[in-house]
Amino acid sequence: xxxxxxxxxxxxxxxxxxxxxxxxxGLDRHTLSVLIALCDIGLNPEAxxxxxxxxxRDTTTPTTTTTLD
Amino acid sequence: xxxxEQQKKADLLQELVLRxxxxxxxxPNLDPNSPAFLEKLRYxxxxxxxxxxxxxxxxxxxxxxxLKRRLATQGKSSDALAFADLYTKFASKTGPGSVNNxxxxxxxxxxxxxxxxxxxxxxxxxxxxxxLGFGDGFLRGGxxxxxxxxxxxxxxxxxxxxxxxxxxxxxxxxAVVVKKENEVNEEVxxxxxxxxxxxxxxxxxxxxxxxxxxxxxxxxxxxxxxxxMVRMLSxxxxxxxxxxxxxTESMDRFPAEEVGTVGQAFCAALQxxxxxxxxxxxxxxxxxxxxxxxxxxxxxxxxxxxxxxLSLWFAEPMVKMRLMAVLVDKCKVLRxxxxxxxxxxHAQHGDWLVHDFMMNLLRCVCSPLFEMVRSxxxxxxLEDTFGEFFVVGQPVKVDLLWREGYxxxxxxxxxxxxxxxxxxxxxxxxxxxxxxVCCDDHGWADAASEAAAASGTTxxxxxxxxxxxxxLEHLVTEAAKRIDKHLLDVLYKxxxxxxHCLAIKRYLLLGQGDFVQYLMDIVGxxxxxxxxxxxxxxxxxxxxxxxxxxxxxxxxxxxxxxLRVKMMPHGSGDRGWDVFSLEYEARVPLDTVFTxxxxxxxxxxxxxxxxxxxxxHALIGIWKTMKPNCITSNSFVKLQTSVKLQLLSALRRCQxxxxxxxxxxxxxxxxxxxxxxxxxxxxxxxxxxxxKDLDDLLAAHEKYLNAxxxxxxxxxxxxxxxxxxxxxxxxxxxxxxxxxxxYEGIYELQIRSKESGREKNKSEEPGSWISEGRKGLTQRAxxxxxxxxxxxxxxxKEYTSSLDGFLSLLPLQxxxxxxxxxxxxxxxxxYSRLHSKG
Numbered sequence: 002x003x004x005x006x007x008x009x010x011x012x013x014x015x016x017x018x019x020x021x022x023x024x025x026x027g028l029d030r031h032t033l034s035v036l037i038a039l040c041d042i043g044l045n046p047e048a049x050x051x052x053x054x055x056x057x058r059d060t061t062t063p064t065t066t067t068t069l070d
Numbered sequence: 071x072x073x074x075e076q077q078k079k080a081d082l083l084q085e086l087v088l089r090x091x092x093x094x095x096x097x098p099n100l101d102p103n104s105p106a107f108l109e110k111l112r113y114x115x116x117x118x119x120x121x122x123x124x125x126x127x128x129x130x131x132x133x134x135x136x137l138k139r140r141l142a143t144q145g146k147s148s149d150a151l152a153f154a155d156l157y158t159k160f161a162s163k164t165g166p167g168s169v170n171n172x173x174x175x176x177x178x179x180x181x182x183x184x185x186x187x188x189x190x191x192x193x194x195x196x197x198x199x200x201x202l203g204f205g206d207g208f209l210r211g212g213x214x215x216x217x218x219x220x221x222x223x224x225x226x227x228x229x230x231x232x233x234x235x236x237x238x239x240x241x242x243x244x245a246v247v248v249k250k251e252n253e254v255n256e257e258v259x260x261x262x263x264x265x266x267x268x269x270x271x272x273x274x275x276x277x278x279x280x281x282x283x284x285x286x287x288x289x290x291x292x293x294x295x296x297x298x299m300v301r302m303l304s305x306x307x308x309x310x311x312x313x314x315x316x317x318t319e320s321m322d323r324f325p326a327e328e329v330g331t332v333g334q335a336f337c338a339a340l341q342x343x344x345x346x347x348x349x350x351x352x353x354x355x356x357x358x359x360x361x362x363x364x365x366x367x368x369x370x371x372x373x374x375x376x377x378x379x380l381s382l383w384f385a386e387p388m389v390k391m392r393l394m395a396v397l398v399d400k401c402k403v404l405r406x407x408x409x410x411x412x413x414x415x416h417a418q419h420g421d422w423l424v425h426d427f428m429m430n431l432l433r434c435v436c437s438p439l440f441e442m443v444r445s446x447x448x449x450x451x452l453e454d455t456f457g458e459f460f461v462v463g464q465p466v467k468v469d470l471l472w473r474e475g476y477x478x479x480x481x482x483x484x485x486x487x488x489x490x491x492x493x494x495x496x497x498x499x500x501x502x503x504x505x506x507v508c509c510d511d512h513g514w515a516d517a518a519s520e521a522a523a524a525s526g527t528t529x530x531x532x533x534x535x536x537x538x539x540x541x542l543e544h545l546v547t548e549a550a551k552r553i554d555k556h557l558l559d560v561l562y563k564x565x566x567x568x569x570h571c572l573a574i575k576r577y578l579l580l581g582q583g584d585f586v587q588y589l590m591d592i593v594g595x596x597x598x599x600x601x602x603x604x605x606x607x608x609x610x611x612x613x614x615x616x617x618x619x620x621x622x623x624x625x626x627x628x629x630x631x632x633l634r635v636k637m638m639p640h641g642s643g644d645r646g647w648d649v650f651s652l653e654y655e656a657r658v659p660l661d662t663v664f665t666x667x668x669x670x671x672x673x674x675x676x677x678x679x680x681x682x683x684x685x686x687h688a689l690i691g692i693w694k695t696m697k698p699n700c701i702t703s704n705s706f707v708k709l710q711t712s713v714k715l716q717l718l719s720a721l722r723r724c725q726x727x728x729x730x731x732x733x734x735x736x737x738x739x740x741x742x743x744x745x746x747x748x749x750x751x752x753x754x755x756x757x758x759x760x761x762k763d764l765d766d767l768l769a770a771h772e773k774y775l776n777a778x779x780x781x782x783x784x785x786x787x788x789x790x791x792x793x794x795x796x797x798x799x800x801x802x803x804x805x806x807x808x809x810x811x812x813y814e815g816i817y818e819l820q821i822r823s824k825e826s827g828r829e830k831n832k833s834e835e836p837g838s839w840i841s842e843g844r845k846g847l848t849q850r851a852x853x854x855x856x857x858x859x860x861x862x863x864x865x866x867k868e869y870t871s872s873l874d875g876f877l878s879l880l881p882l883q884x885x886x887x888x889x890x891x892x893x894x895x896x897x898x899x900x901y902s903r904l905h906s907k908g
Binding site: 043047048 | 075078079082083085086087089090091093110113114117118120137141149152153156157159160163171174175176177178179180181182183185186187
């Protein structure tokens with residue numbers, strides 16, 4: 002990746018991270034980047050979302066405060 | 071490539087699972103190679119493979135919008151704005167290194183956050199799992215999950231995930247509610263309204279005579295809004311009914327000749343408009359066949375009709391129909407030009423739609439009127455079977471054709487034709503008719519076609535229309551100008567109007583002095599006899615003789631032929647002087663100017679002038695006999711001095727009186743002949759030159775005659791002064807007879823004295839007073855002279871007093887010229903001093 006592309010990628014990630022924070026999804030940057038890559042490949046977002054939910058499922062305690070970086 | 075991708079996918083997935091698991095507080099630090107991890111990985115793969123397609127349309131913006139809205143409704147408006155801002159920036163990033171599948175990402179975020187929310191809110195998260203299996207089938211034919219009224223809002227579905235589904239459910243519930251309230255389908259109502267607008271009762275919308283309109287029957291259950299709407303739309307039907315009834319009624323009445331051509335034209339114009347209206351209704355009918363699509367469905371075509379769409383379609387026809395109904399109301403009782411005028415008043419409107427409509431209507435309505443005007447102005451034809459034109463003709467005798475044959479009918483005058491224009495129209499048509507009938511002239515047709523060419527229209531039908539009032543005015547002006555000129559030309563050249571006027575002046579108004587003198591000389595002695603003894607043939611002979619003897623013989627034979635003697639109807643005691651008059655015969659077409667009344671006025675003036683002339687003649691007669699030198703130079707030496715003195719004084723008194731009378735008569739005659747007659751004549755000549763049409767000419771002549779009558783003291787105000795004048799005339803005539811006697815006596819005396827002088831030696835004749843000799847003669851003479859003097863004195867006194875009376879009345883007269891007469895009569899102030907002395 003050239004510098005420009007890298008720059009764009011970084012900015013996009015930043016934006017998405019901020020959006021996800023507003024929406025209180027609780028995802029961090031790394032996970033988000035993986036998810037982005039998976040979506041770009043063409044995986045079904047619904048499926049991915051379900052996956053995320055399932056793998057987090059055991060957290061029943063309402064820890065409301067998500068970490069806002 | 072495929073393998074690469076798959077490998078990548080697997081790697082990423084593994085990475086993801088690892089991260090998520092480590093994040094999960096319950097299972098931290100899981101070894102990637104532990105069986106639990108692998109199990110989870112497999113599970114992940116299973117989930118991924120279970121779904122192939124997403125269930126929502128890939129519209130990233132819509133999802134972002136819904137997210138933003140959700141944030142806003144949650145009260146986090148700043149967050150919502152921030153989110154929107156971020157999304158915009160994110161969406162604008164394109165090119166290498168950016169996220170290609172944006173919507174997927176956003177969708178992902180949405181679902182994850184939803185889940186988090188629901189997890190936080192404590193709802194059952196397994197709620198979501200059924201999505202897995204039911205994804206595709208969910209949209210079509212699903213049931214509403216829950217119905218709840220929350221804060222006045224019908225919460226139809228609580229599925230927060232699928233916004234598209236929400237809308238669908240909402241509309242379906244709405245449909246159910248609507249069906250409950252309406253018994254009748256909207257399509258049926260629309261069709262009924264369309265029927266109503268043609269005046270036909272529909273299934274549910276009928277004409278209700280109580281409220282006088284079309285309405286939905288009360289028995290039908292429809293929401294109030296629909297009822298009101300239908301009522302508003304069917305106003306069009308009510309208006310249509312009104313207009314249609316008017317048209318059919320008029321058509322029925324037409325054979326009875328109550329509806330005129332203008333009314334017919336109006337009905338025709340209305341029917342044209344209605345046919346346009348029918349076309350519109352046909353189009354709407356076709357559209358009403360299309361089913362009304364339900365709100366959420368995507369309409370197959372644009373051409374369906376709801377009540378609301380119908381109201382939009384009807385906006386313009388409603389305006390037009392309302393106008394027509396108003397006009398119909400107005401014109402029910404009007405006809406002809408009045409109808410056109412009323413419609414014209416309505417056309418004064420600012421809205422261009424109304425204005426255009428009214429112009430079209432008026433063009434139709436006024437075409438019969440304009441046609442009538444055109445044919446009247448250019449041909450003099452009045453084709454008006456229904457009495458709608460503002461010019462009415464009456465059958466009259468030929469000589470009254472101009473004055474009374476045609477009149478204006480102001481009730482039928484439309485308001486866009488001004489009264490002066492109407493006058494001009496009337497005059498032009500009258501002139502053509504006059505020329506045709508009275509003058510037997512056909513040159514006017516050329517003038518008419520010239521006029522038409524000059525104003526740009528043709529002499530054929532249909533040249534003019536409404537809205538071209540200027541053109542009409544122009545045409546009328548041109549026609550009027552030419553035809554008037556033609557008429558005056560004909561009158562002056564062919565019928566020698568001016569010459570006739572001059573002839574009248576010369577003969578009837580005693581302008582031809584020598585002729586009058588001769589006539590008086592010849593006719594005078596005859597007229598002193600009683601009227602019964604005089605025959606008009608004799609007088610006619612005398613008239614001829616007089617004409618031949620004077621300069622009048624060189625005049626135009628035609629005019630002399632018209633001069634006649636007229637004996638007025640007389641009683642037994644009248645003398646010839648009272649009944650004699652001249653008359654002038656006026657034939658067609660000049661008798662429009664010289665009507666009976668005009669000629670009688672001339673007659674009056676003639677009588678007056680004739681009297682005056684007679685008096686003058688009498689005085690001149692006395693003058694002829696009054697040769698003072700001849701008498702006094704004769705030797706009256708034989709008479710006694712006293713007689714001589716008496717004689718002289720008598721003579722002197724006679725002369726003095728004669729002078730006074732002469733002074734009066736001369737001045738008065740001068741006044742009449744010059745200041746009245748000549749001045750009026752010159753004024754009249756000037757006006758004749760300036761006259762532009764026959765009306766002007768008539769007015770000028772009338773003025774001329776009235777001026778003469780007024781100034782010569784023949785008017786009504788001058789009654790008293792006229793009487794005193796006639797008294798004076800009487801006195802003068804009496805004086806004449808006295809003077810005649812006096813001079814006769816003197817003359818006889820002269821003869822006697824001469825004879826007595828000569829025949830001194832003659833034998834005496836018995837019974838003759840010559841034989842008395844000189845003494846007898848003197849005595850006789852003395853007596854005679856005494857009686858004469860007495861008479862003379864009495865005449866003189868009477869004369870003075872009458873003249874005084876006359877002079878006192880004179881300044882009271884209106885005319886300025888009479889003041890000059892007064893001055894002249896009394897320039898030495900002889901009479902006023904006399905008056906003031908007592």
